[in-house]
Amino acid sequence: MDYITMEKKVQQEEVQPFYLLQGEESYMIQDIQQKIIGKALAEGEKEFNLSTFDMRETPIEIAVEEAETLPFFGERRVIVLKNCYFLTGAREKEKVEHKIEALETYARQPNPTTVLILSAPYEKLDARKKVVKEIKKQAVVLEAAAAGEETMKKWMQQFNQAHQLVMSREVMDRFIALAGKDLLMLAEEAKKLQLYTGSGEVTMETVDKLVPRSLEDNVFELVAAVVKGQAKTMLRIYYDLLKQGEEPIKILALLARQIRIIYHVKNLKQQGYSRKRMAGSIKIHPYAVQLAEKPAAAFSHAYLQEAMKLLSATDYQMKAGKMDKQLALELCFMKLVSGQKIGQ
Missing domain, CATH: 1.20.272.10 (Zinc Finger, Delta Prime; domain 3)
Structure with missing residues (x-):
């Protein structure tokens, strides 16, 4: 599903036990990942029940074993697997050897007390791979493709509503044209606008003054x-x-x-x-x-x-x-x- 739909789903529904965040738009992946973690764990639970593994450094079976254990003094534990390159068709010189069948087995029956988040910041996955097929059957999938104009406008509308900012259509178009190279840059520049303006109307002069020109x-x-x-x-x-x-x-x-x-x-x-x-x-x-x-x-x-x-x-x-x-x-x-x- 797309970023806007996934964001609403995370905010409005119960946290699911399995997520796949895939695509080249890094802001979308990071934002959704943080929202899932925030929904699943209270701040005090993160020290004991949040673990992150980089798949370029840690074998997958170790992360799966962690996902299968019960949470410590809490209802859930969250496991984040970064850089899941083995889901793509790219041939890389592997520093670690992964037992992919461990993830395939886990994907068929995820632990209900664990929230497993797979981060794959790549344009495409290899749909022919068995592990990819198993994951897509069970996981909630974010397709973090490069944000288009409509996605950026919806994101800005939500940001403006949350921070009580008012933008005319012309000002929003101008802001997105200058800051919308990608969603990460748009978010950073939007925060600058909010800090400068506080709340209320954002004018064309403010946009031209604050947003750097390429x-x-x-x-x-x-x-x-x-x-x-x-x-x-x-x-x-x-x-x-x-x-x-x-x-x-x-x-x-x-x-x-x-x-x-x-x-x-x-x-x-x-x-x-x-x-x-x-x-x-x-x-x-x-x-x-x-x-x-x-x-x-x-x-x-x-x-x-x-x-x-x-x-x-x-x-x-x-x-x-x-x-x-x-x-x-x-x-x-x-x-x-x-x-x-x-x-x-």
Whole structure:
């Protein structure tokens, strides 16, 4: 089941004796794991009834033996098995030898006084393996795939409700676009917002002030400056990036990518694609599509095609050493601004 469903299940229902947390979204796995532990054990019980084993260091049969023992002065014990790599099809040089049949046997009849949590932070498990089949028959399974836009929005809505924060739709979209590289980053930045705001309304100004911008975010601002014909703003952003140690070739590559996105958005919009469908087709965040729609409307096809040629030529000049990299990119920016006026 997905993260949001699993979170509700853990909060609303009795703790189950067997869980499999699988996927590459580390925040989801850690968050659900902590919620299960918190539901199963009181704080004072954790010292005696919570055990964690790293499967890269401990044989599985030792962990299973621990899971089969009764809790100490409590109703339950919780056993966490980290890095269950043996559930995947990957061939790794094993430091320890696992008797997998011990886990297979346990999976058929889990100890009702133990909560066993298997953590497998990998994209896929080997469904052909007998142990995987047995576990999936008995365990409650979290599929911790990379969080999409809807998952992040639901998470933010729950976070805002829990901390009495108010966000408009536009502010939430902006926040997710800046902080939603993954759910871990989103959670960390949301906590910063909450500490700064306390409770009440979160404004666009607060988001822009607190959430750090990536290089790609700054490239969006460069494109916005081109749309408005603001050469000074564009150069200011460029010089700030240079001061931060960003390489001109890297800036150029991201700018070229953004121009290509705008070109695709313009074409797809003319074909009647929705924003969500465009995002799926180009494989980018829907908010990135939203940001690209304004320049897509402002730029002509002819201008975008010429801009891509100019960026390609600048890339060649820089890599061939025909011109100083910083100067080449600065001249490219100036041509983009002047060309934008001509291309309308």
